[in-house]
Amino acid sequence: MLGLLLLASCLWLGHGEVVKSFANCPQFFYRNTTPGNALQPQNPAWICQCYKNLYHFATLYDRKMSVPVYSAYIYQPGPGRRSKSWLVEPQLINPTYHKDMDTESSIANQYRITPQQIGQSQAINQDYNKLKDLDCGHLSPSGHQSGNNSKWATFTLTNRVPQNSTLNKGQWKDYENQTMAQKTPGCKSPYMIMGAVPGNNYISKKRVNVPSHIWSAACCQTNTSMNTWVVIAENNKNQIQNLTLAQLETHLRARALH
Template sequence: MLLALLLISWYGAPGNGEVVTSFEDTCPHFFFRGVPPSLGLEPSRPARICQHYKNQYRYATLYDKDNRIPVYSAYIYNPGTAKRPSTWMVEPQLVDSSFQTEMESEGSFLYDSSSKEEALRNSQAVLQDYKNLTGLNRGHLNPNGHQPDKDAKASTFSLTNIVPQNIKLNGGTWNNYEQTTMARNTEGCSETFAVVGAVPGNNYVSGGRVNKPSYMWSAACCVVDNNHMRSWAIIARNDENVVQTLTLGQLEDKLAEFYNRNSILLFDDDCPRE
């Protein structure tokens, strides 16, 4: 009995967890009408993460375990003024599904046993992967500025929610979209659903461990009332400081081309494409 209790305390008690088989069953509320993007965006080894922090689901991420970057993060736009966090976290359940459901800092995860370090590195990006980058930095898909309070903002500082992003883009036109354009576009919206993603590229950082995306994209579906919705989207090459404004339909067409699919749907059909 004592051994069993010790094992539970080390591995974390089993539960429905963050790494899930279905977004619809566990955290559908981050998607408009509860419908995630179509399967055409899925990588060969996907992980669906209902990002869990301080006893709450905070947002949803489709993670590419081979490229060690998120395909997209989906969340509800709800900006607040809490202080920007600084502690980066990892996803224990990508290492082993029996581990705890909450994200935690890399140091805390490895504190009790350094033997988990190799398994952690094999399962996801780690802090070392983002050190000594040239012309790139850690680019959030779900930005902390779009979240309401201290804990919600902290949850976006997961290494499963970032990609190597062009440093000028991240601090330039992309940041302007996140901070200014989103605030303007969401005026009059009762609720805004966002999906932000990255298209894998042909280059890698950290000795080939982490993919550098070729494109970054963002789309939003705004609910004005039960009968009125509107949408917008952007895309940017990840090697220059330029953001292109698109309709939702135009972005979906571009993604279908990038992923060699007949079609890609980012939101339920009720969200307007024009």
């Protein structure tokens, strides 16, 4: 399901193309170049994540697994409040619905549908009830955005994966908060792609896949060079591994063959 050439633009080792479904939000990929079909799942959805009529990041979503394959965004941490609500994507339910992410109750009332009908196209809040040893992990983290609206936009279920609690609160948190801050001074618009590798376990009666690995890749142009870095973590261990692009390709090739 996952291809070998996973990283867009300056992280892309082959020839990228502008995927038609990301035509409204190519700005979240370096030089507007997206990964093409390399990471395409069996039942994909390309989402330009829209909140308050603005696009904040881009997500390739796996409808079958009910989790994102990756989210792409520009790293720009800043002040703002976290959201208390998780939102869903109306246009996954019906392409004629409005494009702004919204709460389940608002969509249900507006279009006279049930949460169960919403859940036919994506994960819903009920899927994440009573998690054990798992957190609600963001692929596009709220801490990597600036301003209330951009931070709140990351609280969409199409950007959410079940992530090991110890990892989410431990090494992955250190990577998001400390390592990224250390690597990005002098960068011009650091471009990030954060992804999840499908695993063998599920939550919510096998509705939502629990990734086996979480990975992150970045590139940033400075005045003198182009810097890139890649990390990956098993989703049942509190440990992050630094990889080269070639090593990550090899890893994903092996996972795709299983």
